[in-house]
């Protein structure tokens with residue numbers, strides 16, 4: 001039975017991965033909360049890795065947020081994420097951990113990348129300014145995995161998720177991503193009998209949304225791939241694999257869908273003084289599909305399930 005350390009197991013994605021691993025029952029799982037182990041602390045991470053010596057690591061811990069948080073706290077987003085990645089990946093290697101999975105993000109691709117964005121679009125153009133520091137840290141994470149694989153023969157892999165949502169998401173009014181932010185805003189407007197909801201930007205940007213349970217499944221699918229298959233699909237640099245649905249939707253249409261699901265019947269207004277961010281971010285998922293994995297959860301169904309979870313957990317949700 002392999003011992004797997006899931007970093008970030010209290011987060012949305014780490015939590016979904018942990019639930020899936022627990023259900024499979026194939027592995028012994030190692031976890032630490034942020035309070036127990038600050039992953040920006042190199043000495044603490046070194047001590048942890050040396051004592052625990054896991055067989056594999058899944059790195060789902062990161063400083064994460066939506067467009068406003070990224071734009072407002074750029075230093076936190078680059079500094080924390082660079083430290084977390086360097087410490088976890090570097091100290092895993094130092095402790096002899098042979099296998100690791102790093103979670104990046106679709107914002108690694110250039111703002112004007114051809115759509116859908118294939119893995120080889122990495123480092124071909126200028127990044128979107130609202131999340132450039134976070135994207136630079138995520139690109140560094142890919143390069144750390146590649147480099148430890150190429151120089152030391154480690155089996156360190158990377159997946160690049162599109163925008164994610166689902167149970168366990170962050171519903172903060174400003175710092176969250178668009179889907180949880182809209183669930184909360186439309187829910188509160190419907191509850192309070194308001195006749196207008198304002199959403200940020202022009203409504204024209206397009207985003208792709210993947211349910212977190214699909215992401216957890218894809219993460220373990222990539223982790224379990226035969227090494228030859230992973231390397232054959234990530235040559236020449238042993239780089240990364242996109243994870244998404246291959247379908248996107250405009251923010252205006254997403255807002256209408258959230259309004260329907262939450263029962264809000266009023267007007268939707270757009271605050272164009274707020275940034276739109278990247279115009280479009282659709283993943284090319286051909287690589288993963290060719291290996292046999294496809295997303296299963298349709299957006300409407302996933303949104304309804306997430307809204308049910310939100311209503312149920314309201315007293316408990318993260319702020």
Ligand SMILES: NC(=O)C1=CN([C@@H]2O[C@H](COP(=O)(O)OP(=O)(O)OC[C@H]3O[C@@H](n4cnc5c(N)ncnc54)[C@H](OP(=O)(O)O)[C@@H]3O)[C@@H](O)[C@H]2O)C=CC1
Pocket residue numbers: 007008009010011012013014033034035037038039040059060061062063064080084103104105106161162163164165168169170177
């Ligand atoms: N959500 C999304 O739309 C997307 C997410 N991703 C990536 O997926 C991964 C998981 O994201 P997600 O689950 O949404 O994020 P969450 O914010 O839900 O979870 C991140 C987890 O990391 C923990 N963490 C953060 N900093 C530290 C630290 N210094 N030491 C220890 N633990 C820390 C957090 O703990 P605490 O809350 O206590 O700080 C939290 O439990 C990240 O790598 C993210 O970049 C990629 C694309 C889209």
Ligand SMILES: C[C@H]1O[C@H](OP(=O)(O)OP(=O)(O)OC[C@H]2O[C@@H](n3cnc4c(=O)[nH]c(N)nc43)[C@H](O)[C@@H]2O)[C@@H](O)[C@@H](O)C1=O
Pocket residue numbers: 065066067068070105106107131134135162163164174175176177178179181182199200201205207251274275276277278
């Ligand atoms: C996952 C991804 O997440 C971020 O990039 P993003 O895709 O731009 O993410 P977002 O979900 O915050 O916004 C998507 C779109 O939606 C619009 N929008 C409308 N109304 C609200 C709203 O109320 N909140 C938010 N957050 N956005 C809103 C918003 O203006 C934008 O046009 C980065 O952190 C990036 O680093 C990253 O990896």
